[in-house]
Amino acid sequence: MPTPLDADFAARLQALNDKFAASLPGTLDKLAAARARFDAAAPDQTVAAELHGLLHSIAGSAGTFGFPLLGQYARIVEQNVRRLxxxxxxxxxxxxxxxxxxGFLAWAKADPQAPYTV
Incomplete structure (x- = not known):
């Protein structure tokens, strides 16, 4: 039989979910700022590594805090930049x-819980 979720634990988890959701626009702005400095024709490894780090952070935490699709798609984009x-x-x-x-960033800024095809 499943154990009912402790009300205090559920409230703390919801607070963490809310905190992540509130911080997401700022994180996406950081991604956009780093992308603005990134030139695909002459890639700067430092900027690419910054983008990788931000994507890795989103990929690792989004699913935990109520944004599973965002986490999955961030992981795909992150793995591709890691290969590069x-x-x-x-x-x-x-x-x-x-x-x-x-495409990922535009989708994430519009609605990070909507379906998206990478």
Missing amino acids: LSGTEPPLDWAAWADQFD
Whole structure:
């Protein structure tokens, strides 16, 4: 038989979910600012690493705090930038990744709980 969720625990969890949701616009703004500094034609590894870190953070926490789709899609975009950062991908793939990232960011800013195809 399932154990009922402790009301105090549920309230604390909801508070954490609310805190994550409130911080999300700022996190997405940080992603947008880093993307504005990123040039796919001449990728700066420092900026790409910053984008990777932000995406990794979202991917790791979004699902826990009520945004499972955001976490899943952030993980896909994060894994792709990690491959590019490894240096094993040709430079032209940076442009494709930037397009993927731009679509992800536009979706996340509009409604991070709506379905999205990466």
